[in-house]
Amino acid sequence: MPGPLLHVKDLRVRYLPESGGKVQALEGLNLEILPGEVTGILGESGSGKSTLASTLLRLLPASAECSGCVVFEGEDLLTAAESKLRRIRGSKIALIPQDPAVSLNPVTRVGEQISEVLRAHLRLSRSERKQRVRQLLVEVGFEDVDRIVDAYLHQLSGGQRQRVVIAQAIACRPSLIIADEPTSKLHSELHCQILALLANTVAQHDTALLLITHDPTILAGFADRLMVMYAGRLIEQGPAESVMRRPLHPYTRALIGLSHGHTSGNRASHLPSIPGEMPNPLHVMPGCRFEPRCSEKMGVCATTDPQTFSPESSRLVSCLKYGN
């Protein structure tokens, strides 16, 4: 078995808002990403999954503090020099941002914006770059490449924008792509297309993919491994298929249950949700973070912070139900 591509150890991030106080966004995350593997990260909004994406590339705002380490190719990205990081960003680890409508420059032509990524990392002549840009556009499924190269952001549809952003991300053939909710701003009809495109590209170039989402349905049959986040912690991880089929943590069970209810119609009445809310990150209570919303809580849950248990091989879960 090859060594991990990315190794995250005890990652902690907290925001220090100007209004005072501290917000613990990530609390002691440990995870590994293997080369060529598709990892799904599942969590509600506010669970810290987008913070995780920015932390891996050290793109956090100045008001954030982080500790722990993120080791990529033998180097800790959290302490690496800025110039070193710049060379890794976009060329070895690429991020597909959440909302392409605001993630592309509105006054620069699309072709130029893709070519710029090549220019930042590779030594190519002008014409070679031009050609690569066209190849990339074809690769992400455009037919009228001539028009797209010279188009501006506002002249593209949502799906086209998403494809352009993907072309940027794969331009330098990174070994890891982080996709933060790549379909959340798209029409549901486009979800499959974009996901298929992503799946194809990563399979073709043996790229590892970290797919961050709140929607378990898009991970089914796509992700190799699944990690579930809640309130800044990883509460469950394991092979995607087995987690989906038999979730261990009550929260995972609720999330996956929701998505089944959701897809089987009946969405007109109301969007299903887990009762209760994520705990206020400004006032941390003792005990399990999920305890107030948990349907299977026990007496100890309110006072004891669960450790991580491994009730069966290759599965990890942070829930006291599985403690001895």
Next chain:
Amino acid sequence: MRFLLRRLLRALLMLLGVSLLCFAFTQMAPGSFFDEMRLNPQISPETIATLRAHYGLNRPVPIRYAHWMLSLAKGDFGYCIAYNSPVGPLLWTRAKNTLLLTATATILTWLIAVPLGVWSASSRRRLADRFIGASSSLMISVPEIVVAVALLAVAVRWRLVLVGGMVSLGFDDLSLWGKVRDLFLHMLLPISILLLGGIGVVERHVRASVSEILDTPYMNAARSLGIGRMRLLFRHALPVAANPVISLFGFFLAGLLGASLLVEVVTGWPGLGPLILEATLSRDLYVVIAATMLSAILMIAGNFLADLLLIASDPRIRDGEAHAQ
């Protein structure tokens, strides 16, 4: 093309309106060029009446307006009584000097202020930003006249630069290099005053709009793709931040004439400033009207230029879209 024509037509109409108002207001103002002669017992009232008739000051206002329009068509812009010549050529010789001063000042102001603003925005809340911020506040808050007089005092006291006029006596005898040097030394003082007045304002605007852009998702996205810092600032942030700055540029051009008038009067630069001041004080009304028209033209031209630049710089405006942000 149709857009340009429409704008041009609107500009002409606007100028017509300005000229009408100018005429009306100068007529409403009390006194005329010859009023001071009345105090002189050696000049008979008949002489004054003849002079007034000669310059047409006794004719009804609409007729004089019509005459003025005719002279406009000839490029005369009316008649200057003090210099006893048509206003047009008189204004033009002076305007060239003003143009030399203001064009140089504008170019320098923007060349200095834009990078300063970008730098300040990119080093938010650090020492450089604080220093630049404090200096530009100072520059904005000290009135231009104070700056002008203070610099003038310093320059005269220590004989740092040549003060007064545009060239020295014996300019014509100098070699080409000597001429350039002489002109440069004369320009140094008025240009410095204009720069101190302008840089602060422009720097502030650039900083404000660039720092707004720096936090946007696409700047983050570009950063996540490993684009270098300089390229991020000047190729990504600045073009998007340019719109409000370009609008400011239009107003800046329009305001330059006003700013340079003061500077020219204080430093004795032979531009439009002293001419207009003199003409206003002595009620040499066609010169005043022409000067007002000129500043209206600059205002319209400045805004027009800003519009053209916006169209050139922002594809969203080119496509007639509302700002899709």
